[in-house]
Amino acid sequence: LAQKYLKDPHVNVFVKEYHSQRISVIGAVEKPNVYSVPGHKTILDLLVLAGGLKEEAGSLLFLIRPASAEKGPSRREEGSNGQEPRTFVIDLEELLVKGEMRLNLPLQNGDVVNVPVAGKIFVGGEVRNPGGFPLKGRRMTVSQAITLAGGIKTEAKGSETRIFRHSEKGTGKEILTVNIYDIEKGQGEDLSLKENDIIIVPKS
Template identity: 30%
Template structure:
């Protein structure tokens, strides 16, 4: 069964929803996006100086974050964007009395320094080289979207300066819902890892229109789970929804469910028939 992702009043497949969202990010989120690409070790750059063709250089940023610049020698540019690095080089040419009113242009020709990993239940897992501001949903679209067995619960792991890692979970439904309007865009950084876990499963039996097994790919309560099964039939009892849940010791517990109770992986929901 194809999952449907709401955008405004409409509902789209995952691929279409991601493409629409990524297109909207071009204009809707520019105010919150990182301003420009930050140069790092391994990137290849081309330096040109207006009117000074002999000063043109194509170099790779070293592991120490430096490059060799004609007449200036070794300069550290890692951590700067292209415009700031070009301005710094121009200033060095002028300060060293090599040039007056130096006009320097710096272009990143190969992006290699900033990489994120996309793992788990996506259609094309792998490593994505960031070539500019990239959001979590854009990276997910690059990976071909979530596989049929994947969850809509996304896990982002990010390395911190103190050597530890920050782990954050996101709900894809909320990220794709334009009407929510309060979900900020998640911009990726070098070293991030996106993981899409397996979707859980739950079962619906009894007085529902479409009993069977359903993916638990996002948080659901009992009312939402019953809606996935087409809702209760006319013979169903609203007060007699039972949940059979396996405990840690392997035993099966029988619980009386309330509409807002959360569904757990492996739950069996049984809608009883009304006696009246």
């Protein structure tokens, strides 16, 4: 009877095809799309498929996982009661610049990878290069914004520079006055800016 059975058999198993997963990549990426990908993929894999980040990409990535998906690792989750989609918040600077690979989460079928556009501040008036400049999640001060705008012109009245800001109470706009010259001398407060602040440097 023993002759009918193989002794110490060696078996090789080959995976012919992985089941594909449909993962959406949206927001500030070069090629937003719904990607059908085989096998196990991570956030970085999908960012590469989507052509990388656009210049205006913000500093955070949101991984939105449907409630029906399998339970995965936790990273600053929101709405994780099992009834609603779960959201994982990923700091892109930590992942891409500092190489924190623990943030490179594995993806599941139905996941949505969203990279929102960074908030902006706007600089106008008597500056050399007026325009909008992305905050990208970092702290930006008045002097830094003026530098990004190429500095003030010789005919500018920097002592009466205005910052127009949406009121947090929803009651209209706040208007703040700063003195660029005092800030440059280290004698004035270099205020931190908020998203959608508008800096106007008047003409003397």
